[in-house]
Amino acid sequence: MGGGRGRRSNPAGDSIPQLCHRTPGVPIDVPVPTPPHVPQPRPPRPHCCVSLQASCSVSPQDLAVPNAGWSAAMCEQYQRLLRCTTNGSWRRIPSYRRGLDHLPEVLQMTVDPGPGPRLFLRNVDAEGAGFEYAIFLHASGRRTRCLCQVGPYLEGHQGFAHGGAIATLVDTTVGTCALAAAKMSAMTAKLSISYLAPVPLGAVVVADSRVEQHEGRKIFLSCQVCDTQRDTLYAEATALFIQVEDNNSPPSPAACPQR
Numbered sequence: 001m002g003g004g005r006g007r008r009s010n011p012a013g014d015s016i017p018q019l020c021h022r023t024p025g026v027p028i029d030v031p032v033p034t035p036p037h038v039p040q041p042r043p044p045r046p047h048c049c050v051s052l053q054a055s056c057s058v059s060p061q062d063l064a065v066p067n068a069g070w071s072a073a074m075c076e077q078y079q080r081l082l083r084c085t086t087n088g089s090w091r092r093i094p095s096y097r098r099g100l101d102h103l104p105e106v107l108q109m110t111v112d113p114g115p116g117p118r119l120f121l122r123n124v125d126a127e128g129a130g131f132e133y134a135i136f137l138h139a140s141g142r143r144t145r146c147l148c149q150v151g152p153y154l155e156g157h158q159g160f161a162h163g164g165a166i167a168t169l170v171d172t173t174v175g176t177c178a179l180a181a182a183k184m185s186a187m188t189a190k191l192s193i194s195y196l197a198p199v200p201l202g203a204v205v206v207a208d209s210r211v212e213q214h215e216g217r218k219i220f221l222s223c224q225v226c227d228t229q230r231d232t233l234y235a236e237a238t239a240l241f242i243q244v245e246d247n248n249s250p251p252s253p254a255a256c257p258q259r
């Protein structure tokens with residue numbers, strides 16, 4: 001027992017491993033005094049100028065911008081799409097780690113809201129490993145274009161993207177379009193996808209979505225996923241979204257201020 005790690009029984013008889021300050025010559029089961037607590041300096045809070053002062057401004061990081069994990073092809077296509085935003089025909093939608101972060105009140109929060117649920121597409125921190133994407137919304141509010149680099153953590157068959165990853169990309173692209181058209185929350189009721197060609201890991205793809213019909217609470221959409229040259233149609237999909245009042249649903253991109 002030279003490592004100082006011991007076991008002690010609790011009243012229920014279970015053996016609980018715990019750290020023990022072992023004094024030579026003292027039997028292991030004899031309680032030893034706990035050393036006085038020495039307060040340690042707190043590590044600095046990320047993205048925060050002064051701990052929890054009311055004046056401290058913390059804003060979530062917009063992830064729909066180039067990072068070191070983006071390939072040259074991804075950067076080139078992103079710049080092309082960005083140029084389409086200069087005349088106002090398209091708008092880049094900021095994208096944060098959590099759905100909550102898209103709410104205007106959170107964007108203006110003065111204290112760090114702390115950890116919480118993460119958006120499915122933003123749950124891999126390593127740059128370039130998961131989904132790298134940016135979504136653009138057409139001025140009509142009825143079309144979205146998602147540029148996506150499919151990272152190696154999205155593998156299904158060896159060397160190719162998992163079908164669920166493509167479905168996630170499609171759901172997010174049509175979902176953002178539905179949210180914009182609805183100008184309120186909307187949820188996927190139905191999603192139908194035809195997988196036409198496998199997507200190689202590392203590929204940069206473009207998912208184009210549009211509203212086909214909007215009847216009361218029902219929004220019917222279509223989506224095509226292609227390579228950037230539009231030579232290969234990887235997948236096509238149709239979706240039905242239903243407008244809902246539920247506060248737990250994602251906010252409409254219309255509610256997201258451009259930063």
Ligand SMILES: CCCCCCCCCCCC(=O)SCCNC(=O)CCNC(=O)[C@H](O)C(C)(C)COP(=O)(O)OP(=O)(O)OC[C@H]1O[C@@H](n2cnc3c(N)ncnc32)[C@H](O)[C@@H]1OP(=O)(O)O
Binds near residue numbers: 172175242244256
């Ligand atoms: C800023 C960016 C942030 C970042 C966010 C980026 C976007 C992310 C998007 C992600 C989207 C998701 O993954 S959402 C998560 C996956 N989806 C879900 O969990 C939804 C689960 N389902 C539900 O909660 C519910 O079934 C709803 C909300 C879809 C519908 O329920 P409801 O509100 O009670 O409506 P209900 O009366 O049943 O139906 C209304 C009408 O729609 C029809 N309808 C309903 N479901 C269907 C269906 N599957 N197929 C055909 N038709 C249907 C009904 O017949 C009816 O037609 P009529 O009689 O009126 O003619």
